[in-house]
Amino acid sequence: DFTRFTLVTSIEIGDDCFGSVQTFKIEGLERLKSVKIGNNSFTQVKDSDAWDDSKAKNQSKSFHILDCDSLEWIHIGMFSFSDFAGEFELKNLKSLKSIQIGTYGCNSRNFYWSSFVIRGIDMILTIL
Secondary structure, X not given: OOOOOXXXXXXXXXXXXXXXXXXXXXXXXXXXXXXXXXXXXXXXXXXXXXXXXXXXXXXXXXEEEEOOOOOOEEEEOOOOOXXXXXXXXEEOOOOOOEEEEOOOXXXXXXXXXXXXXXXXXXXXXXXX
């Protein structure tokens, strides 16, 4: 939960980080402009593993970015959040212009079993 970091303008997380996290949440960060997450992060199902649907269907894992008025772009690398099968929620991100999840043309398996909820976002120019 990044909510307590009220002055942050950018969040960048590398590859292979935070494998045991159950919930990813950013809410109300007024100054946040960008979120970048590398490959194989926030998952226990890695790209090098044999894909197993039963491991990737963890509905207790959820992803939320809410009420961040200055957030312009989100980039999530391949296989990150691949075992997150709970809710995927983007809500009230007034300045969001670009979302990139995985790599176009590759089987990145991000949020493989998740349901997507996107609300209150009017300015998206790019979705990959």
